[in-house]
Amino acid sequence: MMGAMKGLLILAMILVIGVGAADLIHRSLPPGGSVGEIAKNIVVVSSDRAEAAQDRERDVVFPVTPSYLKIPAIGVAADVQHVGVAASGNMAVPTNYSDVGWYRDGSRPGEAGHAVFAGHVDNGIGLKAVFGNLHKLSSGDEIIVGNGSGEIRRFAVTENVVVDLASFPAEDVFRNEGEAGLVLITCDGAWNSAANEYEKRRIIYARPVTR
């Protein structure tokens, strides 16, 4: 009898904590997010658009307007949101933790200048987000950007650097002239609770490659 009661107690505790945690996770997501996205964020980020385009992907030499982005080396296959500039004057970010934001006022992948993509490193409860494993990228790792028709441009990582916020090279990152390239940005360093943001940014530079 006592054993059954203990079992019921444990079950009740798990239920209470589980419901509470689910509620908090839901609240921690930005608009458009859902509890289900947490599962995507933990290890592999999967994208409907990327999966749908998988069978009809073909390399092209012209610039593509990005619809999805894949980084096979770290298991990322994410939908791309087209973002502008936030009210703060900073590049806007995706409305959830599983998508990647492409700076729509800059270059498209394959065009002169840098096509800039930003993604979250983690969420409100510390779980990894779409760019949570960006630190693992090294020279030569492939980044694939595709449009809605499955036309893709391939890029290879050339640099993986971390910079202080104060020395963020905005002029270089957002350049829209010169050699075509791709830039990925996410947060890094320590969390500054006073400023409510991370103290550093990780920047991945990549150049186009053809097959």
Added chain:
Amino acid sequence: MYNYSTSKGLNVVLAAVGIVALALFGLFAFAPSAHAILACSPAHTTVSVGQTVFFTASGIATTTFDWGSPNQSVSNIGASFSEVFWSAGTQTVVVQTNDGQSAVCVVEVIGGTGGPDPGPPATGGGGTLLPVVVPLGLLALLGAATLYAIRYERRRAH
């Protein structure tokens, strides 16, 4: 010879014309004024990225308005509103009254060239909710244990 019937007919016609004229005059002169319509100005403007635009609501007597732009929504403010536009493209600002009237200002933002580069994106959640999650979890645990203890005591009493 004076033709009485002709004169009478003329008077009737003149009277009818007078009545119609009066009716028309009354219709236009004393008709209730048209319902006031909210307007947002400038209704259409073109600016460069980073420029500030000042908007004004007019056309009605209301003094408080709700304003909404791509970056912010502000309720119960006056007839003036300003916004800095950082994203290129066609943007809209909507002004609304409490009784449901609304008007739209359209802003064409010319992108990129000459505008400042954006700053670094804020791409971290930072685990800021952990200090909330952990205490709440402990509270839930404590609550469940208390409930169990109460039920256990009640059953033992029976």
